[in-house]
Amino acid sequence: MTSYSLGSLLYEGKAKRVFVTDQADLVAVEYKDDATAFNALKKAQLAGKGELNCQISARLFELLEREGIATHYLALQEPNWMLVRPVQIVPVEVVVRNIAFGSLCKQMPIEPGAPLEPPLLDLYYKDDAFGDPLLTDARLERLGLLTPAQRQELERLAMAVNACLRQFFAGIALQLVDFKIELGFTADGDLVVADEISPDTCRLWDLQVSDASDRILDKDRFRQDLGGVVEAYGEVLKRVQGACPSPRLGK
Numbered sequence: 001m002t003s004y005s006l007g008s009l010l011y012e013g014k015a016k017r018v019f020v021t022d023q024a025d026l027v028a029v030e031y032k033d034d035a036t037a038f039n040a041l042k043k044a045q046l047a048g049k050g051e052l053n054c055q056i057s058a059r060l061f062e063l064l065e066r067e068g069i070a071t072h073y074l075a076l077q078e079p080n081w082m083l084v085r086p087v088q089i090v091p092v093e094v095v096v097r098n099i100a101f102g103s104l105c106k107q108m109p110i111e112p113g114a115p116l117e118p119p120l121l122d123l124y125y126k127d128d129a130f131g132d133p134l135l136t137d138a139r140l141e142r143l144g145l146l147t148p149a150q151r152q153e154l155e156r157l158a159m160a161v162n163a164c165l166r167q168f169f170a171g172i173a174l175q176l177v178d179f180k181i182e183l184g185f186t187a188d189g190d191l192v193v194a195d196e197i198s199p200d201t202c203r204l205w206d207l208q209v210s211d212a213s214d215r216i217l218d219k220d221r222f223r224q225d226l227g228g229v230v231e232a233y234g235e236v237l238k239r240v241q242g243a244c245p246s247p248r249l250g251k
């Protein structure tokens, strides 16, 4: 990895800060300890969360890369920093669901916990001001966010991410219930997986635990005031680390 110096803040989101560097092909992402839910109506500081999510994300991005799925990830830098390729984020949140839970069961007569086979893929328009609404084909076309070919590629990538992560998590006794990913276009016009993949963005249930609350090892612990959020994320990292010990370092 070439040496670089950190530049100005490019973008600050709810859970991360993105900084430019003096290298046009490198940006640095800092994972924050801020936790938010329900469109930021609920907020807290959880010491250590940023580092845990960064460490988990780095390993999962590397796993995807090894499976031939392109991501923005380049290298881990500091415990809560990673270097990534600059991308133009597509303002579409792609959610893939293997088990019915969360918003799906609030909006549809589907029992929580029902298996979804084949997995269900939903697209949401990423805009907090509108509350990230579910997109229809017609709305997506109307907004002109993606060409039909780009949309097909986005869905192919999301299903490939699901197949890879689902199998990986099963191997460490975690059930991948659902997850959200964001994708972006590189300067070359390639679509890659971006943002983060962590217990903030995935629902993960401990397959070794039967109690419906105790098995939750993801952001639902924060959303539902179950406590032990950082401990749960720590357990996820411990298992991910056991399977993917040392991520690439950028120094």
Ligand code: 5GP
Residues within 6 Å of the ligand: 093, 095, 101, 102, 103, 104, 132, 178, 179, 180, 200, 201, 202, 203, 219
């Ligand atoms: P639901 O649609 O049930 O709220 O969420 C489905 C999955 O996508 C869950 O794993 C949830 O964590 C993730 N997800 C959906 N929208 C967001 C979002 O705006 N931020 C984060 N961090 N995760 C999201």
